[in-house]
Amino acid sequence: MTILATEGLTKRFPRVTALDTLSVTVTPGVTGLVGANGAGKSTLIKILLGLLEPTAGTAQVLGLDVATKGAEIRRSVGYMPEHDCLPPDLSATEFVVHMAQMSGLPRTAARERAADTLRHVGLYEERYRPVGGYSTGMKQRVKLAQALVHDPRVVFLDEPTNGLDPQGRDDMLRLIRRIGAEFGISVLVTSHLLGELERVCDHLIVIDGGKLLRSSAIGEFTGVTQTVTVEVEEDSRPLAARLGELGETVSAAGRLLMVKVRGPETYDAVRDAVCDLDMSLIRLEQGRRRIEDVFRGSAAEIDETGQAGRTHETTSAAASGGVTV
Amino acid sequence: MTAISTPEPAGVIHDIGYRHYDGARLGRGHARVALTRHSLRGAFGLGRSFRAKVMPFVLLVIMLLPAIVSIAGMALAQQRGPVIDYPNFAATMSVVLAIFLATQSPVLVAPDLRFRVLPLYFSRPVTVGDYVVAKVTAMSLALLILQWLPLTVTFVGELLVNPPGDPGTGRYLASMVLSVVYSLMLACLGLAIASLTPRRGLGVAAVIAFYLFTTAVSQVLTEILGSMSQDDSAGWALLINPFYLVDAVQVWLTGASAAMGNSYPGGASGPVAALGIVALTALGGAVLILRYRKAASA
Numbered sequence: 001m002t003i004l005a006t007e008g009l010t011k012r013f014p015r016v017t018a019l020d021t022l023s024v025t026v027t028p029g030v031t032g033l034v035g036a037n038g039a040g041k042s043t044l045i046k047i048l049l050g051l052l053e054p055t056a057g058t059a060q061v062l063g064l065d066v067a068t069k070g071a072e073i074r075r076s077v078g079y080m081p082e083h084d085c086l087p088p089d090l091s092a093t094e095f096v097v098h099m100a101q102m103s104g105l106p107r108t109a110a111r112e113r114a115a116d117t118l119r120h121v122g123l124y125e126e127r128y129r130p131v132g133g134y135s136t137g138m139k140q141r142v143k144l145a146q147a148l149v150h151d152p153r154v155v156f157l158d159e160p161t162n163g164l165d166p167q168g169r170d171d172m173l174r175l176i177r178r179i180g181a182e183f184g185i186s187v188l189v190t191s192h193l194l195g196e197l198e199r200v201c202d203h204l205i206v207i208d209g210g211k212l213l214r215s216s217a218i219g220e221f222t223g224v225t226q227t228v229t230v231e232v233e234e235d236s237r238p239l240a241a242r243l244g245e246l247g248e249t250v251s252a253a254g255r256l257l258m259v260k261v262r263g264p265e266t267y268d269a270v271r272d273a274v275c276d277l278d279m280s281l282i283r284l285e286q287g288r289r290r291i292e293d294v295f296r297g298s299a300a301e302i303d304e305t306g307q308a309g310r311t312h313e314t315t316s317a318a319a320s321g322g323v324t325v
Numbered sequence: 326m327t328a329i330s331t332p333e334p335a336g337v338i339h340d341i342g343y344r345h346y347d348g349a350r351l352g353r354g355h356a357r358v359a360l361t362r363h364s365l366r367g368a369f370g371l372g373r374s375f376r377a378k379v380m381p382f383v384l385l386v387i388m389l390l391p392a393i394v395s396i397a398g399m400a401l402a403q404q405r406g407p408v409i410d411y412p413n414f415a416a417t418m419s420v421v422l423a424i425f426l427a428t429q430s431p432v433l434v435a436p437d438l439r440f441r442v443l444p445l446y447f448s449r450p451v452t453v454g455d456y457v458v459a460k461v462t463a464m465s466l467a468l469l470i471l472q473w474l475p476l477t478v479t480f481v482g483e484l485l486v487n488p489p490g491d492p493g494t495g496r497y498l499a500s501m502v503l504s505v506v507y508s509l510m511l512a513c514l515g516l517a518i519a520s521l522t523p524r525r526g527l528g529v530a531a532v533i534a535f536y537l538f539t540t541a542v543s544q545v546l547t548e549i550l551g552s553m554s555q556d557d558s559a560g561w562a563l564l565i566n567p568f569y570l571v572d573a574v575q576v577w578l579t580g581a582s583a584a585m586g587n588s589y590p591g592g593a594s595g596p597v598a599a600l601g602i603v604a605l606t607a608l609g610g611a612v613l614i615l616r617y618r619k620a621a622s623a
């Protein structure tokens with residue numbers, strides 16, 4: 001089954017070409033749409049919602065043509081815009097109830113769904129207070145709630161982690177994963193940070209300058225080469241040399257060593273080498289390669305914008321996935 | 326599907342998980358009614374802060390003052406007829422209606438523009454037409470409440486006091502119909518002007534400026550032409566004021582007296598005024614549609 005498909009989709013504005021003969025297919029699950037700012041992500045979403053008319057090409061959402069079945073599509077789709085979209089004088093509850101009714105839910109159902117959805121996105125007592133006093137993280141949750149309140153089959157999330165601190169970013173990503181896995185709602189999520197989507201997406205589409213760079217399952221991006229990150233308390237250079245002698249491929253990244261995993265024997269080699277050198281092992285972390293590495297070269301520009309997010313990624317990955325000895 | 330455990334705040338014992346919604350999904354008509362209701366509540370500040378309620382309710386009380394004076398007057402003097410005759414009520418109280426229009430029109434349209442809520446509406450089944458119709462309906466209803474309430478209170482008072490003579494039932498009913506015309510025309514004009522700016526303060530100023538400008542121009546021209554003894558032209562100049570357009574139609578159709586002692590030129594002025602009302606209302610509606618069509622694709 002296909003959630004959405006575009007064929008030769010093109011959108012030209014008077015001064016720029018936002019989308020250039022883009023053809024992609026998205027299957028159920030969580031799909032990441034990655035590209036630098038101005039790559040055409042938001043334009044694509046607006047066309048899929050029927051808010052913008054494409055210059056050329058066709059697009060389908062849930063098997064419905066955006067040009068002719070816009071109203072039907074908008075009934076079964078949720079949309080969380082990139083920008084602020086909340087009136088500050090209403091409470092989260094009132095606003096989400098109102099938006100549920102705008103999607104066609106009767107009043108009582110709208111109330112129940114709004115309460116449920118706000119709870120799912122993690123807003124509790126504060127939902128009765130005016131939105132104007134919320135933190136960015138809470139506002140993002142309200143924006144997400146209004147996109148989910150009518151139980152859509154697909155949600156388009158435009159830069160949901162924008163402006164969030166590392167903790168808020170993690171929470172949002174975990175929530176997105178839940179929407180895809182637990183709620184059974186397909187997700188199309190955009191970001192200009194390649195790294196952060198790798199943890200939540202099943203499938204990744206990379207666009208640049210309105211053109212498709214790559215579209216494939218997440219495993220193909222990161223599964224090819226496994227690495228293990230090793231951190232020791234002492235100077236890591238002797239360890240690197242020792243592992244090299246044992247036939248492992250090692251690269252140093254600051255204090256950390258990245259060791260290419262050939263098989264289970266690699267882990268034994270690391271353990272033995274650390275023991276032999278009488279070092280104190282701080283961390284042995286199974287790390288998938290960063291998506292940025294895969295795209296280095298073909299998407300050098302994206303990689304640059306990805307840098308900012310990578311610092312967060314590394315720290316949070318260390319906190320959640322690291323094995324501390 | 327496996328439940329991923331997330332840290333829950335204290336007090337939440339278990340997560341019952343996500344439930345899909347398989348209840349009714351109503352059409353655009355339902356959304357339109359809900360938006361109208363939401364906007365009408367907004368126009369009177371209901372469900373908002375205390376500050377948002379002050380202005381509309383103060384104005385509503387001011388609109389009710391003539392009703393109280395009329396009833397008291399009829400009871401004491403035992404004479405028929407309120408101080409302001411029913412069909413002349415809106416035109417006489419035009420300042421209050423204009424202030425209400427100026428302060429509350431931006432309340433209905435500015436936040437959605439300023440805080441960029443519109444994409445949330447238009448990414449749902451709601452269309453630009455639905456949105457505009459709902460907003461105009463809500464503003465018209467708000468203005469109707471402002472007129473129907475005092476008119477009806479006065480009429481009920483007149484029936485209860487029952488001074489000698491025939492009750493003004495016909496004139497009361499005519500005024501009720503007339504207020505629909507006033508409301509629709511004013512709502513379209515006020516919302517159209519207010520929708521041009523996302524800033525509420527600017528919207529208030531723009532609507533008030535429009536009212537003051539048309540009133541002042543019509544008044545000054547009428548005075549000048551009147552002093553030059555060109556009474557006919559002076560009467561035409563009155564029609565620059567949108568409130569007097571409706572009043573002129575009222576005089577033409579019911580043959581009753583004009584508000585504020587105005588005298589409109591005879592003959593064609595009635596039909597011309599009626600055309601003017603239709604044109605102004607249509608202009609406001611067209612501006613609104615174009616404005617939101619542009620906003621929808623932005």
